[in-house]
Amino acid sequence: MAKQKTPRNASLWIKTFVIFHLVCITMWSLPSPKEPYQHGTAKLGIKTSSPQAFIQSFSETVTEGTLYFNWKYLKSSPLVYYPGTTGFWQYWDMFSPNPASVDLYLEADITYQDGSKSRYKFPRMHDLSIPVKYFKERYRKFFENANQDAQSYIRPYVAQRIALECFKDPLNPPTHVTLIRFFDTVEPPNKPADLTYTEVRFYDYDVDISKLRSDKGMTP
Numbered sequence: 001m002a003k004q005k006t007p008r009n010a011s012l013w014i015k016t017f018v019i020f021h022l023v024c025i026t027m028w029s030l031p032s033p034k035e036p037y038q039h040g041t042a043k044l045g046i047k048t049s050s051p052q053a054f055i056q057s058f059s060e061t062v063t064e065g066t067l068y069f070n071w072k073y074l075k076s077s078p079l080v081y082y083p084g085t086t087g088f089w090q091y092w093d094m095f096s097p098n099p100a101s102v103d104l105y106l107e108a109d110i111t112y113q114d115g116s117k118s119r120y121k122f123p124r125m126h127d128l129s130i131p132v133k134y135f136k137e138r139y140r141k142f143f144e145n146a147n148q149d150a151q152s153y154i155r156p157y158v159a160q161r162i163a164l165e166c167f168k169d170p171l172n173p174p175t176h177v178t179l180i181r182f183f184d185t186v187e188p189p190n191k192p193a194d195l196t197y198t199e200v201r202f203y204d205y206d207v208d209i210s211k212l213r214s215d216k217g218m219t220p
Contacts, residue, residue, distance in 0.1 A: 027074045033067040104183035111176040159205035179203040
């Protein structure tokens with residue numbers, strides 16, 4: 001009997017882990033509910049005025065109710081740490097409903113204490129070899145999100161990090177960073193590609209010199 005307990009226990013743990021994994025992946029992958037439901041300006045309810053209204057309201061109540069519960073309670077719970085820390089997080093917006101139609105990348109102008117300047121280039125996937133792309137694809141995805149106005153709070157951290165990357169001379173630290181976005185609309189398959197990128201200088205940042213030296217392991 002003692003020999004049979006180990007396989008049964010192992011099977012139970014495996015099943016529990018698989019169920020937990022599926023719950024976390026499903027929770028992460030489900031989209032957020034529509035904004036009116038997020039802000040409380042719209043409420044769910046079943047309408048019985050007509051068969052068509054009943055079917056439509058029932059479908060929306062089930063769909064948006066599920067998405068709201070997931071967004072409000074599961075995505076704000078400790079469960080989010082599992083896919084985030086293990087790398088199992090994923091998004092399906094590359095395929096649906098509106099695939100990205102803009103090619104964009106980041107560069108930055110760096111001004112140093114002595115007045116000199118340099119250009120910093122964020123890693124671009126088409127400039128990298130296939131093995132390197134595997135490790136640095138996250139940079140493209142990061143800027144794709146950081147570029148959005150809704151994520152503007154992250155820009156000072158991006159600029160400060162770029163200043164740290166460019167801090168090579170202890171006597172001549174970066175003092176100012178200007179973030180520059182380049183973007184180009186991707187044409188449909190039946191139209192020739194237009195590789196003319198629009199340049200927009202969208203954020204200026206005065207570098208925190210004391211933090212810069214501290215992050216570099218220097219005495220402020």
